[in-house]
């Protein structure tokens with residue numbers, strides 16, 4: 649079941665990444681700096697109070713327009729997002745966010761080529777030669793460039809931007825933006841991918857705070873009663889596959905507060921299910937909510953038997 653859950657998640661990430669890149673080009677969503685207004689689904693989106701300002705209405709007309717075109721849609725968006733985050737946590741991060749897609753992509757590539765998920769961790773096997781490092785570097789620069797061009801297309805006319813890019817005639821402002829943004833994103837993707845998601849992203853932090861306030865929200869639960877199974881797993885695999893799989897480098901079996909920045913990507917659940925595939929009782933990690941979720945934030949000392957201390961993770 650969780651394998652297909654990962655397939656759903658990967659599909660959602662690919663679709664949203666494509667939307668992130670092509671929304672401006674298809675005029676689905678962008679801000680036109682020249683025209684000075686948003687374009688949503690091909691339509692100019694303005695407050696439309698110009699006629700009122702020129703004597704075509706009074707202050708009440710202006711207030712109604714601002715309320716119906718700005719405040720109401722804004723409040724509806726915040727309310728719906730707030731309810732979803734309250735119930736499901738950082739589901740946007742794990743299932744849609746284009747930055748998190750790059751985090752996972754570079755993590756996988758680094759693990760394959762350099763035998764470690766981040767450069768801050770010890771490699772589980774020595775790598776030789778420059779080629780593996782070069783492959784990771786080129787992948788990071790390429791993704792950074794795609795991100796830089798993608799972001800700029802939200803502000804300048806995308807068709808002109810792409811033709812300027814192909815003919816190497818972008819103009820000073822656009823070239824500077826793409827150059828600086830590529831540099832910054834390359835540094836982020838190589839050195840601080842998950843660190844940015846943990847501590848640098850206001851949207852992520854905002855979601856974590858709302859999620860933490862609801863002790864019945866959906867969360868990953870570890871079956872502490874069967875914790876002894878982990879000893880065999882760890883000695884057989886030479887590491888914990890659940891923690892190794894976590895893109896945010898969290899102690900996946902620990903209390904909710906230790907997983908404050910969990911993105912609900914269920915990679916830990918899939919990893920455990922995979923290593924426990926021959927175990928009739930299945931994996932030890934699962935998604936829970938409601939009363940079961942409350943238990944996830946109880947200190948391990950409140951449980952008889954297995955205690956798992958909170959470990960410090962970089």
Ligand code: SF4
Pocket residue numbers: 877878881882888889890891901919920921923924931932933
């Ligand atoms: S993968 Fe499963 S069995 Fe292995 S250490 Fe993690 S939770 Fe325990």
Ligand code: SF4
Pocket residue numbers: 868893894895896897898899900907909910911912913914915916917
């Ligand atoms: S704890 Fe599990 S669900 Fe949360 S970010 Fe890590 S792997 Fe994903």
